[in-house]
Amino acid sequence: MNLTYIILIPLIPLLVFLLLGIFNQKIKPEISGYIGVFGLTASTLLSFFTAYKYFFQIGKTDGVFQPLLAKTTWMNFTDTLSIDMGVLIDPISVMMLIVVSVVSLMVHIYSRGYMKGDDGYTKFFAFLGLFSFSMFGLVLATNLFQIYIFWELVGVSSYLLIGYYYTKPSAVSAAKKAFIVTRFADLGFLIGILIIGYYTGTYDFETLNNPEGAAILSWTSTSFMGLSVLTWALILIFVGGAGKSAMFPLHIWLPDAMEGPTPVSALIHAATMVVAGVYLVARLFPMYYFVEDGFALNIVAYVGAFSALFAAIIAVTQTDIKRVLAFSTMSQLGYMMLALGVSGYDGHEGVGYMASMFHLFTHAMFKALLFLGAGSVIHAVHSNLISDMGNLRKYMPITNITFLIAALAIAGVPPFAGFWSKDEILVAAYEHNKLIYFVGVFVAGLTAFYMFRLYFGIFWGKETTYKHAPHESPLSMTFPLMVLALLSIVGGFIPFSEFVTADGAGFEAHLNYPLAAVAVGVGLIGIILAWVFYKKENSLSDRFANGFGVFYKWSFDKFYFDEIYLFVTKKILFKGVSASAAWFDRNVVDATMNLIGNSTVSAANKMKGLQSGKVQDYAFAFISGVVVIAIVFIYLWTD
Amino acid sequence: MIFGVSIYELLTVTSILFFIGVYGFITRKNLISILISIELILNASVINFVVINKYLYPDMLQGVIFSIFIIAVAAAETALAVSIIINLYRQISSVEVKDTEIMKY
Numbered sequence: 001m002n003l004t005y006i007i008l009i010p011l012i013p014l015l016v017f018l019l020l021g022i023f024n025q026k027i028k029p030e031i032s033g034y035i036g037v038f039g040l041t042a043s044t045l046l047s048f049f050t051a052y053k054y055f056f057q058i059g060k061t062d063g064v065f066q067p068l069l070a071k072t073t074w075m076n077f078t079d080t081l082s083i084d085m086g087v088l089i090d091p092i093s094v095m096m097l098i099v100v101s102v103v104s105l106m107v108h109i110y111s112r113g114y115m116k117g118d119d120g121y122t123k124f125f126a127f128l129g130l131f132s133f134s135m136f137g138l139v140l141a142t143n144l145f146q147i148y149i150f151w152e153l154v155g156v157s158s159y160l161l162i163g164y165y166y167t168k169p170s171a172v173s174a175a176k177k178a179f180i181v182t183r184f185a186d187l188g189f190l191i192g193i194l195i196i197g198y199y200t201g202t203y204d205f206e207t208l209n210n211p212e213g214a215a216i217l218s219w220t221s222t223s224f225m226g227l228s229v230l231t232w233a234l235i236l237i238f239v240g241g242a243g244k245s246a247m248f249p250l251h252i253w254l255p256d257a258m259e260g261p262t263p264v265s266a267l268i269h270a271a272t273m274v275v276a277g278v279y280l281v282a283r284l285f286p287m288y289y290f291v292e293d294g295f296a297l298n299i300v301a302y303v304g305a306f307s308a309l310f311a312a313i314i315a316v317t318q319t320d321i322k323r324v325l326a327f328s329t330m331s332q333l334g335y336m337m338l339a340l341g342v343s344g345y346d347g348h349e350g351v352g353y354m355a356s357m358f359h360l361f362t363h364a365m366f367k368a369l370l371f372l373g374a375g376s377v378i379h380a381v382h383s384n385l386i387s388d389m390g391n392l393r394k395y396m397p398i399t400n401i402t403f404l405i406a407a408l409a410i411a412g413v414p415p416f417a418g419f420w421s422k423d424e425i426l427v428a429a430y431e432h433n434k435l436i437y438f439v440g441v442f443v444a445g446l447t448a449f450y451m452f453r454l455y456f457g458i459f460w461g462k463e464t465t466y467k468h469a470p471h472e473s474p475l476s477m478t479f480p481l482m483v484l485a486l487l488s489i490v491g492g493f494i495p496f497s498e499f500v501t502a503d504g505a506g507f508e509a510h511l512n513y514p515l516a517a518v519a520v521g522v523g524l525i526g527i528i529l530a531w532v533f534y535k536k537e538n539s540l541s542d543r544f545a546n547g548f549g550v551f552y553k554w555s556f557d558k559f560y561f562d563e564i565y566l567f568v569t570k571k572i573l574f575k576g577v578s579a580s581a582a583w584f585d586r587n588v589v590d591a592t593m594n595l596i597g598n599s600t601v602s603a604a605n606k607m608k609g610l611q612s613g614k615v616q617d618y619a620f621a622f623i624s625g626v627v628v629i630a631i632v633f634i635y636l637w638t639d
Numbered sequence: 640m641i642f643g644v645s646i647y648e649l650l651t652v653t654s655i656l657f658f659i660g661v662y663g664f665i666t667r668k669n670l671i672s673i674l675i676s677i678e679l680i681l682n683a684s685v686i687n688f689v690v691i692n693k694y695l696y697p698d699m700l701q702g703v704i705f706s707i708f709i710i711a712v713a714a715a716e717t718a719l720a721v722s723i724i725i726n727l728y729r730q731i732s733s734v735e736v737k738d739t740e741i742m743k744y
Contacts, residue, residue, distance in 0.1 A: 614736060616673075620665045 003070040006087045009046050009097065010136035012039045013104075017129035020122050029121040033112040036125035040108045040132060044101040051094045055499055065091050065504040067206060071142050080201055088142040088205060091500040092282055092357055096139040099364045100272050102487070104132045106480035107267040110372050113476035114263055114379060124164065124261070131157035135272050139279070143203035144193045147280065151189070151244070154273045155182050161268060162260040174256035181253040185243020192236030199229055209286040211345070216290045227292065234288055234296035238281060238303075245277025245333045248307040252561055254330055258322040262375030265322060270329050270371050271364035278336045278360055285353055285502055289345050301341020305439045308334030310559070312446040316453070317545075317556040320384045321374050324454050325367070328410070331443060332363050338440065339425040342432035343502065350502035351509065352432070355424030358496040362417035365491050366409040369484035370451075373403040376477055377458055380470035386457040390464035395471060398478045400459045402485040407455045409488040411448035412523045414516075420492035423516045430515055444519050448526030456534035646694040653690065657683035670724050670734045674717065681713045 016039035020032050027035070059065045071086020108128060115124050134153035141147035156179075163175030197203055199222060207213055222229040241247075246254035257269050268274070281288060281300055288297040308331045315327035336356045343352025376399045381389055393400040409416035412423070422444060429437040472478065497509035533544065545552045554560070641649075656679055663676030685706040692702025724734055731738055 616665050616736065619661075623661055623665070 003068060003087055003089060005046065006050055006070075006089065006140065009043045009050070009101070010133050010140065012043050012046075013129040013132035013136065015039065015129075017126050017133060020126035020129060024122050024126065027122055032122040032125050033108075036128060037105070037108045037112065039129065040101065040105045043132065043136070044105045047094075047097040047101040050089065051098055054089055054094050055091075059089075059091075059094075063505060065499070065501075065506075069142050069206065081197060081203075083145045083203065084143055085146055086142040087140040089140075091504065092279065093139050095357060095361060095500055096279060097136065099275075099361055100132070100135050100139060103267055103271040103364055103368045103484075104128070104135070106368065106372070106484055107263045110266075110375070110477050110480040111261075111263045113474045114375055115261065120164065124161075127157060127160050127164070128264075128267070131161065131268060131273070135276075138276060141205075143205060144196065144208075145203050147283070148186075148189065148193060151240070151276065151280075152186065154268075154276065155179060155186070155244075158182075158257070158268050158273055161264040162257045164260055164264065168259065171259040174253075174259040178253040178257050181250055182243045185250050186240050188236040188243075189240025192233040192240065195229060195233035195236070199233070205283060209284065211286050211290060216287060227295065230287070231292040231296050234284065234291060235299060237284065238277075238296060238300055241277030241280040242303060243277070244280075245274050245337070246307075246330045247277065247303050247334065247337060248310050249561065251307065251311065251330050252565055255323050255326045255558070258320070258326050262322065262371060262378060265326070266368045266371030266375065269326065270367040274329060274333060275336070275360050275364065278333060278340065278356065281337065281340050282353065282357060285340065285343070286345065288340075289343070289502075297341050297343075299341075301338050301433065301436060304334045304337025304339075304341055305436045306334070307331070308338060308443045309439050309446075310334075312443045312450065313555050314558050315450045316446060317552060319386050321377070321386055321389075321454060321458065322371075322384055324450060325370055325374060328370075328447065328450065329367055331447065332359070332367065332410070335422070335425055335440065335443065336360055336363070338436055339428055342429050342436060344432075345502050347501075347503070347505065348507050350507075351424060351497070352428030353502040354497050354500055354509070355421060355428050357500045359418075359421035359425055361494075361496070362409065362421045362488070362491045365484055366406040366416075366418060366488040369402060369406040369481060369488055370410070372477070372481055372484065373399050373406065376473045376481065377403075379473055379477070381466065386454070388464070389458045390461040391459070392470060393459040395469065396459075396473070398472055398481060402478075402481040403455060403459065405485045405488050407451045410451050411527060412444055412519055413448075413527075414520060415489075415492060417488050417491035419516075419520070421496075423511065423519055424497075424509060426515050426519050427512045430512075441518060441522050445522035445526040448523040449530050450526075452527045452530030453534050456530055460535050646690060649690045649694075650687070653683045653686045656686070668736050670727070670736060670739075673736070674720050674724070677720075678713065678717065681709060685709050 016036055020027060020035060053059075054065075054068070058068070067088055067090035069086055069088045071084040071088075073082050074085045075083040077083070108125070111124065111128065115121055118124065131154060134150050134157055138147055138150035138154060141150060159175050159179040162178050163172050165171045193203070196208070200208060200218075202208060208216075210216065224232055239250075243250045254269060254274070258265055260269070288294065288300065311327045311330035311334060315324050315331060318324045318327060336359050339352045339356035339359060341352070343354075343356065344350050345353075376396065377389065377392060378384060380392070380396060383389070405416065409418040412419045414420075426437060426440050426444070429440050495509070498506035501507065557563075660676045660679030660681075660683060663679065664673055667673050667676060688702040688706040688709070692699065696702070727739065728734055733739075
């Protein structure tokens with residue numbers, strides 16, 4: 001079969017980026033919007049074509065999905081170690097193609113309405129094109145180095161898009177923060193890659209992930225500080241993934257990233273880029289599972305569970321609707337991580353892996369929908385704060401209904417998409433680790449609570465008088481909402497376990513009724529609590545918050561993690577380390593260089609008198625030289 | 640071939656002429672004098688060509704013809720130098736070497 005057409009999926013957005021980027025000023029805004037949407041439509045169609053071909057025609061051999069790849073050598077290090085460029089098609093990359101292309105297309109369409117009249121309209125679409133290109137490249141990568149290259153590219157596009165309103169100081173600093181924090185995490189990723197390359201002699205996922213391959217079987221051969229070197233490498237790679245996926249304690253950039261335009265938050269910081277970390281762990285899942293009996297995988301599970309809980313607690317108290325959604329994203333990403341962490345490998349054991357990918361898929365749909373809905377609300381109200389909103393259901397019926405669907409989906413109410421994937425995650429956690437299971441159930445309750453707090457706060461709640469009467473958004477914005485709402489409803493009925501599993505062989509997933517009942521029950525309790533507190537304006541919620549006292553304040557201030565980071569960087573690193581380094585630089589390194597420079601200058605000043613500018617002086621020197629040489633040759637030269 | 644005059648005497652004359660030119664070139668302060676000194680150097684070499692041709696290869700003409708070339712080139716060069724000196728004089732009203740040192744450093 002011919003896989004080369006797949007390369008068009010990333011290349012079309014790249015072309016759009018170059019076109020819009022180079023002819024930025026010459027293209028009319030309306031046309032640039034159409035170019036972006038058209039390019040993404042082409043990529044989306046190709047993605048669906050690929051998915052259809054892979055899942056139903058060419059993917060299966062003996063009932064097991066095989067990875068297919070086409071690649072070319074890019075850089076040769078040694079005879080055996082090289083960096084390749086290519087496309088890798090397997091169940092998770094095909095699934096990610098669908099997710100990225102659908103969400104990206106919806107965001108493109110949505111942005112045509114949302115960004116209307118903005119000065120940088122064309123630039124915005126160019127950046128979206130760049131991002132789509134990088135994300136497709138990341139998804140299709142065949143080896144660790146290729147994924148790393150695109151990993152950094154999505155980081156750059158995220159930086160550019162967060163800092164899109166570059167006249168706003170807060171947006172600029174948020175962009176810097178996102179870039180520095182993720183870059184810092186990527187250092188771990190890079191070291192992990194180099195260790196793996198050194199000890200296994202390959203970067204290819206296919207070779208690394210082979211359960212009978214040398215890379216996995218030889219993990220005992222080397223050790224460092226009590227752990228296998230490969231375990232260290234996997235932990236370091238997970239640090240990179242945790243940075244991108246905003247896992248605790250590298251989560252601080254994600255809430256600030258909400259300074260970017262809302263469609264960007266929906267695309268990058270909810271549905272696609274932030275799941276790259278989850279995708280990376282899933283990509284290397286056999287390694288995580290087999291090396292050192294899954295030691296690194298346990299770390300993934302606990303970090304994921306803790307992040308899920310931590311973020312959910314913070315989300316309950318935030319007042320900025322986009323920040324609530326940001327923390328909710330972090331919490332759900334933690335969910336995916338913990339699902340991967342508790343997963344097994346073979347057959348039904350691998351339910352956690354499948355559930356994680358399933359949740360990634362459904363979460364992308366409903367979280368993008370939530371963000372786009374929030375964007376629609378912000379577009380109408382011109383504010384991010386819940387306190388400025390209320391009773392909007394009268395003005396914005398479509399946004400109201402789609403937002404409600406997404407909230408039900410994330411709260412895990414059947415039959416919406418989130419219910420199915422969350423249930424699978426809880427099943428996996430229950431079978432593996434009871435502690436993580438209880439954390440998961442508690443987080444499910446909190447999720448339902450804060451989502452409906454948000455929903456009631458925006459669309460019900462107090463009567464608010466608006467300066468300008470809010471109105472429903474144009475069709476270009478409501479159309480993506482409706483499409484995503486539809487996907488949030490039906491997404492859960494896709495038989496995911498047939499297609500995406502750790503070992504490639506599908507299995508029947510059954511609903512575990514008692515566990516499902518518990519999860520739904522907890523979710524409903526959360527919803528009812530939110531109903532009581534926020535449906536009508538009342539003082540119950542305030543009294544309840546006061547009951548928690550200082551804990552409420554901590555949560556509201558995000559447990560002071562920003563302050564801790566600032567303290568560590570400004571007070572300890574800048575003052576202690578950087579200041580002395582700067583002193584050394586100025587007084588020793590610079591001084592040495594200045595000394596060399598100054599002595600050269602003074603020597604030159606002394607010598608420049610020799611060059612008088614008089615031809616006669618030169619001629620004199622020349623002739624005396626000739627005379628001396630002549631004398632030497634005539635009288636002193638003896639054989 | 641001049642009877643009773645050996646090549647050494649002739650070459651001594653041209654050497655003296657050459658070094659007079661060199662001395663003038665180095666010591667004169669006036670551009671015109673320097674130009675004249677250069678002409679002396681050239682003339683010394685032209686005589687050398689003719690003498691050596693005559694004494695060493697009496698039946699050939701290369702040296703003589705070459706000296707005619709040198710004279711032509713020297714004339715052209717002198718014309719060029721004089722025109723530069725005239726232009727310089729129009730600019731700074733002087734043909735002294737020390738006044739033309741603006742290119743120093």
